């Protein structure tokens with residue numbers, strides 16, 4: 001049990017359904033109040049959708065699990081209104097160092113440029129992360145019904161709706177819903193109840209995770225050792241967390257006995273060998289893990305949507321688990337909100353599977369490559385690995401082959417059916433499917449950030465530095481479009497002629513440090529259409545209302561309105577229960 005943290009106990013509440021004669025129907029039920037379930041509920045609530053969140057426990061993560069939260073995750077959480085306490089509490093970092101035996105072979109910087117609101121990474125124990133999400137969900141309690149100690153024991157999945165049987169200390173009740181989101185973790189009981197599988201690899205290696213409390217003067221950087229003198233033949237990873245807690249991952253090898261390795265008397269000598277005999281520390285939390293990389297073949301079954309570790313799972317190296325999970329959640333939330341509000345066909349939801357299978361495959365590939373480099377599978381792979389590490393110290397080409405975990409980057413939805421025009425002469429990095437980039441702006445004479453002006457809704461980001469004749473034409477085209485498309489806002493980068501400032505739902509920004517111009521390759525009259533999840537969906541050298549209208553239709557999946565192929569069993573709507 002951690003000594004620096006006391007798990008909160010959230011109150012169980014008697015469900016009103018126990019006193020009703022009929023089954024209540026909800027738009028969305030979410031199973032699991034971990035990072036994915038809570039983020040989904042918050043995102044949906046911000047977009048006007050109510051949900052009931054069911055969790056069989058009454059607290060946050062026991063012991064720290066995920067610890068590294070990436071810039072994109074923080075940007076998502078900023079949109080969800082809860083990044084600030086995480087950044088305030090977290091340990092910010094952007095540099096890493098890689099060591100081989102007794103030498104440093106190279107270092108890296110994950111965010112070598114200025115002009116981003118969020119840092120490259122923060123380290124924060126998962127329990128704090130979840131606690132801040134619960135606080136935010138509680139602040140949205142008019143739309144989020146968060147129920148602790150409510151355990152789903154039976155599920156009936158049908159093409160037109162789902163039904164769950166929930167057990168509580170006061171008795172059982174049923175809920176039906178239009179959409180059921182499943183975020184009950186890597187060992188998902190709901191996935192088992194539905195007879196579904198997550199397929200992939202278990203890596204033949206053991207790792208000891210030791211969180212220790214100490215006052216140390218290591219810099220706040222990620223340090224990774226291959227074959228260090230204090231732990232020969234294996235690897236070690238070190239990260240600083242808040243409260244003077246340090247995460248140390250010791251590779252143990254496949255032959256290690258997890259029960260033995262978990263004992264404090266066996267952990268202490270390993271830590272002491274690493275830190276030096278005279279360093280004092282306390283053991284905060286320890287566990288021994290075997291890692292898996294796996295995913296479900298399909299994240300959607302009837303109206304049941306799998307998210308987070310229940311849908312896709314990776315090794316910790318690269319910190320792609322929780323970060324990938326948050327990208328999945330935000331991908332689903334905006335689509336679900338539009339389908340439930342009748343603004344998009346249900347076919348839009350299919351693209352959750354298309355886009356996030358792509359994201360999950362990318363994360364699994366990166367994670368598998370890192371794990372293969374850390375644990376070479378043959379003598380020749382080890383020779384290749386060690387030679388690469390030797391060379392990396394002097395030869396930059398070899399550094400790109402060293403893989404101690406490629407740290408989480410946001411997924412780019414290349415090839416998505418929702419993507420529209422690419423435009424000419426724009427930066428490749430912001431092609432359709434890419435996450436929008438941040439930049440400092442001036443908003444009504446004050447310092448602000450671009451990403452804070454995007455999200456939850458579609459935004460046309462227009463370079464408004466046009467002459468007054470072009471401004472009049474744009475105004476006359478965009479006015480009826482904005483009137484018809486109430487899910488579209490206009491953000492102009494100025495100085496913008498008066499005509500454009502009169503349009504409804506429009507915001508005028510100034511490119512404070514010319515970084516929007518640089519990062520987006522904007523020129524007068526050019527523009528980007530940005531999705532509610534802050535991903536680019538189309539861009540044009542000269543914006544026209546017709547092109548924007550067509551791109552919006554495409555981004556809402558209107559052209560995809562084909563029925564989904566169901567498995568025979570999905571169609572029968574079987575009832576599934578815990579054993």
Ligand SMILES: O=C(O)CCc1cccc(O)c1
Pocket residue numbers: 065066067068209222237239247249316317318319404405
């Ligand atoms: O630095 C990395 O590659 C990930 C660090 C990490 C993340 C989650 C658990 C853990 O033990 C280490």
